[in-house]
Amino acid sequence: MFESNARALTVEFQGGEPLLAFERVRQIIEWIVERNVVEQRDIQFVITTTLHHLTEEVIVFAKKHHIQFSTSLDGPASLHNANRPTPSRDSYERTLDGIRRVREHLGHEAVSALTTLTAKSLEQPRAIIDEYVAQGFSSISLRPLSPYGFASKGAQRLDYSMERYLAFYKEALAYLLEINQQGVYLSESYASLLLKNILTPFSSGYVDLRSPAGAGTAALVYNYDGYVYPSDEARMLLEMGEDGLRLGSVHQPLAELLRSPVMEALLASGVAETLPGCVDCALVPYCGADPVEHFARQGDPIGHRAFSSFCKKNLGLLQHLFELLRDGDDDIQSVLLSWLNRRAYSEVLFPGYRG
Ligand code: SF4
Secondary structure, three states: OOOOOOOEEEEEEOOOOHHHHHHHHHHHHHHHHHHHHHHOOEEEEEEEOOOOOOOHHHHHHHHHOOOEEEEEOOOOHHHHHHHOOOOOOOHHHHHHHHHHHHHHHHOHHHEEEEOOOOOOHHHOHHHHHHHHHHOOOOEEOOOOOOOOHHHHHOHHHHOOOHHHHHHHHHHHHHHHHHHHHOOOOOEEHHHHHHHHHHHOOOOOOOHHHOOOOOEOOOEOEEOOOOEEEOOHHHHHHHHHOOOOOOOEEOOOOHHHHHOOHHHHHHHHOOOHHHOOOHHHOOOHHHOOOOHHHHHHHHOOOOOOHHHOHHHHHHHHHHHHHHHHHHHOOHHHHHHHHHHHHOOOHHHHHOOOOOO
8 A cells, every 4th residue: 555656545444344353454554554654644544334333442443543434324214224134123223323423422524424225215215315314414425236246146126227216316316406405415425526527627536437447546455365456346246256357466566466457458448538439428528437337237348338327327417417507596506516615505605604
């Protein structure tokens, strides 16, 4: 990690459940902190966790090292517990208890949440959003299921068409715009990233929306067995018996990993402006290439845009956002701008207003 010349580095622990191996997490963080006395990088730690195994020891350590927590909240109890069954059937209650304790000890912003949308979720956009409002979150992520890991195995039960997802998203976005106008600040994170790509000269930096692709160039994943992958999605392909996207092992220097044949293939297929379909698309300045997703879904990192759900998703969402920016009234535009600036709608309308 320190072989990278990046000034700012984010170290994220993902599972499984990292808190079940907290001693290893602690050891890694302590080594990094010790080495960083000399390196002087700007380092952020994130633990992705259900928060079910949050002990006092973890909280004290997290406070000391300013660790952020990223958890999963799929909506109200019935939906969350159906998506995440545990023997005691209290997955929702335990996650909520963890969120409360993190906020109490580390501050409100120390925990964020991601939503996994199953087919069942798509029937209740308002209930999911109401849950995020009730729990005091300022951002919700309404991302579709990825084609990896468990989502692929249970495809019949969990998966849905991109058309169905887009209909859900538009309904959810309309409701979000409505409640933001009523004074609640809750942004949708993917819309915020796309708006940043559309309305500012800066890239959102989001790995899946980069061109050249961000997998491997902006993120590396070290698996528990010591093998290195260009993204978490590439690692998750392992669960489907596919290890073709392995860059090498932890014992190899970074320069060697980045020169691996897999990395060459990803970079050769990772510039959206050169890909068949994207090259003629008006939306390419705001979109990305995502060769890993195309490899997972189509068995080829270049992929065919006419059959690509990544393309369908971004085309649908970008067109919808452009329509809202063109046809939406001033109130809708103010809410979208407030998501871009991470400021409440009332502040965009009345700068300085704190009501
Ligand atoms: S919307 Fe589709 S065709 Fe257009 S740039 Fe994105 S992936 Fe390529």
